[in-house]
Amino acid sequence: MILPILHYPDVRLRTVAKPVETVDDTIKTLVKDMFETMYQAPGIGLAATQIDHHQRIIVIDISDEKNQPLCLINPEIIEKDGEIDWEEGCLSVPDYYQCVKRANHIKVRALNQQGKTFEIEADELLGVCIQHEIDHLDGILFIDHLSKLKQKRLLEKTKKVIKY
Ligand code: K1U
Ligand code: ZN
Helix, strand or coil: CCCCCCCCCCHHHHCCCECCCCCCHHHHHHHHHHHHHHHHCCCCEEEHHHHCCCECEEEECCCCCCCCCEEEEEEEEEEEECCEEEEEEECCEEEEEEEEEECCEEEEEEECCCCCEEEEEEEHHHHHHHHHHHHHHCCCCHHHHCCHHHHHHHHHHHHHHHHC
């Protein structure tokens, strides 16, 4: 099932998501719907927050063929180093792309779709995407990392789009 994606400046995007206690059938169905929604958008990542569901779940697929689905439940960054500037976009902030500074290399611990703990190391686009999606779970948008002037301009542009 394709789910509607919340758009900035919707305040529900500011909700801090709660950990998943058990990876049961309801969570598995939600993960399946999140992948469908992400692929259809199209996007390379999606956090549950963006579909107004406030549990700590993210889905990612950065492959060109869209055949490398990655699901992280209760993701935690356990190591990070380096710095990288990457141009980011967001399905909740359509048609807006800006460079953001992130850690270049991260190690993440999470549960998979079967509820099993695993660890993954990531850098460049995958690392950036995981950090972007974990931010969503904490109610943070990539635009929060930009200057106050850029944020003000974006809000003005968004208000004009909503008005007309
Ligand atoms: O979380 C989101 O809003 C998804 C977002 C993820 C992301 C992209 C770039 C850098 C960091 C995080 C997107 O998927 S935006 C759309 C996008 O990047 C894309 C869409 C179609 C093909 C390729 C990329
Ligand atoms: Zn986003």
